[in-house]
Amino acid sequence: MLSTRDLVLCALFAALLGGLGMAPPIPLGFLPVPITAQTLGVMLAGTILGAKRGGIAALLFVLLVAAGLPLLAGGRGGIGVLMGPTGGFVLSWPVGAFVTGWLAERFATTANPIRLFAVSVLGGILVVYAGGIPWLWLVAGLPIDKAVFGSLAFVPGDLIKAGIAAVAASGVRRAGILPIHA
Numbered sequence: 001m002l003s004t005r006d007l008v009l010c011a012l013f014a015a016l017l018g019g020l021g022m023a024p025p026i027p028l029g030f031l032p033v034p035i036t037a038q039t040l041g042v043m044l045a046g047t048i049l050g051a052k053r054g055g056i057a058a059l060l061f062v063l064l065v066a067a068g069l070p071l072l073a074g075g076r077g078g079i080g081v082l083m084g085p086t087g088g089f090v091l092s093w094p095v096g097a098f099v100t101g102w103l104a105e106r107f108a109t110t111a112n113p114i115r116l117f118a119v120s121v122l123g124g125i126l127v128v129y130a131g132g133i134p135w136l137w138l139v140a141g142l143p144i145d146k147a148v149f150g151s152l153a154f155v156p157g158d159l160i161k162a163g164i165a166a167v168a169a170s171g172v173r174r175a176g177i178l179p180i181h182a
Helices: 004-020 038-049 051-066 087-091 093-107 113-140 144-175
Strands: 026-028 031-035
Touching: 004 038, 004 051, 031 113, 031 144, 038 051, 038 093, 038 113, 038 144, 051 087, 051 093, 087 093, 087 113, 093 113, 113 144
Parallel strands: none
Antiparallel strands: 026 031
């Protein structure tokens, strides 16, 4: 059972994901998936809220998108978007936030930004890519090698987002505002 505080935090981080969608997407001409700021929210949800609350926050966001709210970068939303080429990445966000939080709860229990960076990379990048790349291959009909190598264009930006998430989560933890095991 989630407390009122937990529900508010989940809603707040779902809103954060939506807010990060206000940054315009950067289209890549060779792949039908744009660069967005929203995976930063996935990493922040996991590193700050932990597995359960982070996963629920990202799941709430995906459900709102599925309901048609235009919360994805570029003002997109709806089932059609989730079933399109970018859908695998978006549908992987709750799992990515959960895994990031789970790893943070076990291996990054302090405000150590290096450990928080590592768990952000593992959960917020690798898990999301593991869901997004096969989906891209199946739905967009891209050859798997093009889907994999095309997705490498996202890695530099995602590593920067992982660094931002690590620094932000480290600051929140040092301040003692949100204990991850709450």
